[in-house]
Amino acid sequence: MKYNHLFSSIKIRGLELKNRVVFPAMGTKMATEDKYVTDQVIDYHVARVVGGCGLNFTEVCSVYSKAAPKHFLAISEDKYIPGLKKLADAIHEAGGKAGVQLWLGGFAVASDPAAMIIVPSDTPIKGTDHVIKGADLDTIQEAVEAYGAAAKRAVEAGYDTLEFHAGHNYVPHSFLSPFFNRRTDEYGGSFENRARFALECIRAIRSNIPEDMPLFMRIDAHDDYLDGGLTIEEVIEFCKLAKEAGVDVVDVSRGNFSSAAIKYEVPPIDLPRGFNVENAARIRKETGLITVAVGRINEPALAEQILTEDKADMVVIGRGQLADPDFCNKALNGDDESIVRCIGCNQGCYDGFVAQDVPYITCMRNPALGREQEYALVKTTTPKKVLIAGGGVAGLEAAITLKRRGHHPVVCEAAEQLGGQFVLAGAAPRKEEMKEAAIWMGEQANREGVEIRLSTPITTELIEKEAPQDVIIAIGAAPMKLRIPGADLPHVTNSHDVLAGNVSLKGKVVIIGGGLVGLEVAEYLEGKAEEITVVEMLDQVGKDLGDLRKISVMENIYHAGVQTVTNAKCTEILTNAVVVEEEGHTESIPCDYVVVAIGAKARSFEGIAAYCSEQGIAYHVIGDAIRARRALNATTEAAAIGRAI
Structure with missing residues (x-):
């Protein structure tokens, strides 16, 4: 298949890109503890440039020294310019274009106790007596100036473009959203006041970059799971103001890390491909801005369709290029069948990112991620x-x-x-x-x-x-076998046989084991069984699920009406019930069938x-x-x- 739109060039101010594919800013943990570029970061980006990507953005890059966390890139001081220049030069030498994402993280910097958490309003920390004080006017002014200084450094380091991150409840988004911003001064209250900080940052950036350098902006289409948060109408109005202030391109994302909406930031397999495209299309139509669509765009045919239907001008293919750094070249050359597709498992890119004991992100489908040089395939001289x-x-x-x-x-x-x-x-x-x-x-x-x-x-x-x-x-x-009386009764089966379609269940079903597999069996049986109960020994179900998949699975379990019983040990299976010990007492759960999902050996x-x-x-x-x-x-x-x- 030919992807004529996806691989057509686009010119934005003085920047010409060879195709419409953006490799976005994604946290990698590949920076040094003190926030410098590493050869690992360079190899990671160059592999995607060599693979045909049109524009690469660095991961979130801190603009303000006081709020710059460890192990994230920073552009908050002149000392970071040489490393950032080395990265930009490497991208250019490989034939690509380079951008820096300018970032002020708010609560997202909490991984580093030494980093300042900037929030618009006093924010209590759940479960403690501690309150994060809202930013004072001096801090706000320093932050605005930091954006301008960071933009100037990016120009000096040789970058082709910049992206202002105003989404995901980082600081600019937090000021803009009425859910987070409860100020009563000139930076709070009305929409115009809530937009003031972000617009001042945009003007500071614009005044420190050349006229022919384009400015991208990442925003949320609207606030999810936040009562009284931003509507898409307010976001559209803000984008119009941002356009007047100097933004050329809007990258329409979704999600926040203060609620279950974080699932939209790194969307798991549970969310449909291209789930956010229609929001991008509406914002594009009503603002006239060049627009980038993002959200599980993991195959070239979908990307081409989005562009062909005039819903966006460019597309973000992030995890698709983590899974296969040659994604673009393969699609361009008609070699679709060899593309290693991201499946949204989130095991390496998100679960690995938040895990304290994992040094950097990786990918289930691409074990060479983060080891591009080390894992370059070498032909054997002694075939075996x-x-x-x-x-x-x-x-x-x-x-x-x-x-x-x-x-x-x-x-x-x-x-x-x-x-x-x-x-x-x-x-x-x-x-x-x-x-x-x-x-x-x-x-x-x-x-x-x-x-x-x-x-x-x-x-x-x-x-x-x-x-x-x-x-x-x-x-x-x-599958592990359950060793309790009644485990061999004819109405007892296991999770593998259920998912394989080897057995047909109906009526009341009890699933013993509330890990990932047990919950998936529960979802699988929705509409087939009349009543489904999951019994788990631990204090909660889904403990072996990654954070974002767990959000999606638990929401679906809830809506399906599946009952969960925790802190419960199964002691016997009867012909018409499962006997469990729960908090010191014994209870019988009526059932017609029992599914054992206690793990595998x-x-x-x-x-x-x-x-x-x-x-x-x-x-x-x-x-x-x-x-x-x-x-x-x-x-x-x-x-x-x-x-x-």
Whole structure:
């Protein structure tokens, strides 16, 4: 398919871009503790430029020293100019265009206790007696001047454009929104007063950059989950004022981190592709601004459709380019089928970002993210035959990597199809893209010439016959069995059989286990069963879910009328009820069927391991065969072993 609109040029003031694709500012944790650019940041951006992206924005870049958190880029002092220039130069040398996102984070800087939290009004901290005082006039003035000084530094560092972040309840948005801004001075109250701070910042930026340099602005289409927050009509009015003040392009996002609306900032698989496009189209029509659409635009056909239908002038493809840095070149060259598509799992890009023990973001679909130089594929000089037991995402990732390096991988899958539990996961509501990704991996392995054998369980006899130099054990995990009286009754089944469609349930269903899989079974059964109850031993359900997926799943569980019982231990299953101990007393929950969803346990491979050891064959264990975890762990381990052999 040809994407004529997506890969047409666009000129904004003096900046000409070769296509309509923007790689947006996304937090990476790749900056140094003291906020400098690293080679890792440079490699990360250059990979996307080489991959064909039209415009790259740095991640959120702090403009005000007092409010600049550690491990985020900063442009708040002259000392940051050389590193930022090195990044801009690298982007230019690779054939791209570079922009800096100017950022003042508000509560988002709280990860660094030393950083000043700037809010428009006094804000109590929930669960404490502490109150964050609203910014005084001196701080407001300093912040405005900081934006202007930061813009000047960006020009000196050689950037082509800037973006003013006025969304996601960062400081400019917080001043603009009546939900956050309860001031009574010239910066609060009326719409004109609430818009004052952001407009002063825009003018400060504009007065410090050349006339022919375009200025982008990121905004929220409206406030979600905030009573009395911004309406889209107010946002449109603000955009008109921003245009007069010097903004050329509006990037229409959505969401805030003060409510469940954070799910719109890094939208999980639960939200539909392009969910925010119509808001962008309306803002574009009513303001006349060049407009960028954003929100799970993860395939070129969707991006082309948005532009063809005149709903936006450009599109943000962020996580789509995390998953595949060559996204643009592949689409341009008509090689759509080889694009590794983001599926909105959020495991590496968001869950990894907020996790304290994860050094930087990564991607379940692209383990090379953040390791672009280190993980560049190197052809082997000693090709080996590698037998891979298991054709799930771990086995397939390893196989594709090995094949590209010049080895001869042979995938042996016991089932009749590839994809493993990822195909099963795709049976849950809103997760079809996971199934598609698993199927795609199998198809890609076939396209690249990987030898695949279905209905072929790994055995010592097979290993002896094939005589591989290495064996990779990626046989995954199987559902754990419940060991209580009644667990073997005929009306008791497990989560895998339900999601695979092997059993049909109706009436009253009790699901034992309230983790991710148990909740997905509950959603799957909506409309099939009359009454669904989830029983969980822990103090809450969904503890193994990432933050943003959990918001979406729990909302759907609530609307579906699923009952949840926590702090409850199942002690017995009867023919018509499940007996649980809950807070010191015993209760029977009536049911017609019981689904066990208490987790999975690694399948046994002791015989294979022993044989390999006896024969001197190197063997490697990856994914759920080690222990049941997330798909991110599986592909990470597979990518590592695929490069190590």
